[in-house]
Amino acid sequence: MDFSFTQEQELLQKGVREFAEKVVAPRVQEMEETKNAPVDIYKAMGQNGFFAVDIPKKYGGLEMGALARVIILEEISRVSAAVGMATQVFYLGIAPFLEAASEEQKQKYLPSLAKGEKLATVAVTEASGGSDPTGIVTEAKKEGDNYILNGRKIFITNSHEADIITVVARTSQDPLQFSAFIVEKGMPGFKPGRKENKMGFHGCTTGELIFENCIVPVENLIGKEGDGLKIALKAISETGRCGMAGVALGILESCLEEAVKFANERILGGKPISVHQAIQARIADIRIALESSRLLTYRAAWLKEKGMRCDVEFAIAKYYSTEAAVQCAKKTVDIYGGYGVMMEFAAQRLYRDAQLLIPSAGTSDIQMIVIARDSLKKGKK
């Protein structure tokens, strides 16, 4: 096993860290206060090739692989989990094009997605269900050369910034029959709705998408009718969960840095608090959580790059790293004592952001179902 980065991956890490510190960091406070998505940062990321990382070269991409994607998310999220989350969902939006779109669709959409001229997302969840797909009621009726979409999607990341959205809708009476459609901003009958007010990820939009007799040409169907859920689930389980783990790594790294800095600087009773075992134990816990989350996530990304099965590995990485981020953010806040709850310090932001990792791309309970199902199936053999 080789655990070292390639020269390209090392440069990538360095470059993204520099971008995050120079371009993203000065904007974090503003995002916290206004909760506005920094669209100019997304554009700059696009120009710098951040969204091209996983796209094949023939569509203007870089073909750097899933691990490169994790490195980007980790470095961006170390500075801003909100921008990291937005980035991870742009990747999620690109995934159906990589995994299931036709050659014509790839040629039409991937080059502008690679340059970040167009931003993407995926819309599955509705008020009546997300993890339970039978709750999806948005329907698509075929009329001539078009599908007519009606329904509402909620909790959609990048809802207001995405230009290209993969929408899952019912195309049959069968409760588990769905299809995936490419909906573009500006299509008649489509508009973003309300923006949610969240406890964390300020600067990353979560909102509603409204389809009222939205006319989608038949060539915008991805795959065949009935493939919708399979396409969305593959994107969520292999790209979305990978992304959530990447964002969690950034938060964990930030927890470690903030905790160490404060523990060394804070003097109580004439000594830095880092001399106390109770503080040291928390710092050791955060370090252990970071390193183990990294190993799980990098390995799952490596499996994805090798074209091997990786859905359960990503479920494990997602579960472990996001739960670890929540616990470690709490430990970081604890180390800060009273300062931990003050808005001037990053600790409270990490604490609020970490919890938002849990519901996205399947809650921890859903990950446990995936992991348990696979383990029980293996036990039967």
Place this chain on the structure above:
Amino acid sequence: MKPLHIIVCVKPVPDFRSPVEFDQKTKTVKRGNVATVINPLDKNALEAALQLKESFGGKVTALSMAPPFAESVLREVLAFGADEAFLLSDPAFAGSDTLATAYVLAQGVKKIRDFDLVITGAASTDGNTAQVGPQVAEHLGLPHASFVTQVKRHSEHSLELTLKTEEGTILAEIDLPALITVSREINEPRTLGLFGIAAAAAKPLHILGSSDLEVDPERVGEKGSPTRIADIREVSFARKSELHEGTPEAISLLVKKFREWGVI
């Protein structure tokens, strides 16, 4: 305007954002666990070269004299947008002072040939002598200007420069080919982009030793270096403070005196 072939000299230096220790025996920085980065002002030099290339077309070639580990630094320079890189690396070059380093770099420039402009950072964060740029120019017989804060194309064969001096600024015109060293104020270096990183792997990076260059062995390494470092030490910037007690009257008198003396 004709395209420009610009050579940028780049020095790998220890990353001084992390704690650095000195080796008192060799009077050098302990490179052990310290990361190596591009000398910050050389990033400005590279940025200036890339901007000129973007305006007038041409080519940017990076040049460095350093141990083999500097290959990764040059790969980074290629990722920023340089087209080709030359690393001058040879055990014989070890221990070179500014004079010997400038000589080797000048021989490197001669090897690359057909250039219009050489740009270097005004100084490095480790040595901070600001000597190498002008010395390279003298070795090559080129006109040179240091601490440039602005560069414009004046004509087909000349540049218009703004130079920072302790007294003020100088507006100058310089004929090409020339060498300039740049200050931090000249530009804001770009960040590494992924397209550049992906392209860097395929760009030519040549490693040349003393046998590839026409160098006089007496003029390189320790032999060719008249400089002797007498001492190396860490300077502490801790403020000195003394605590005195006194009546309010005495304190105001003291403050008044301080004001008169121009201390505060």
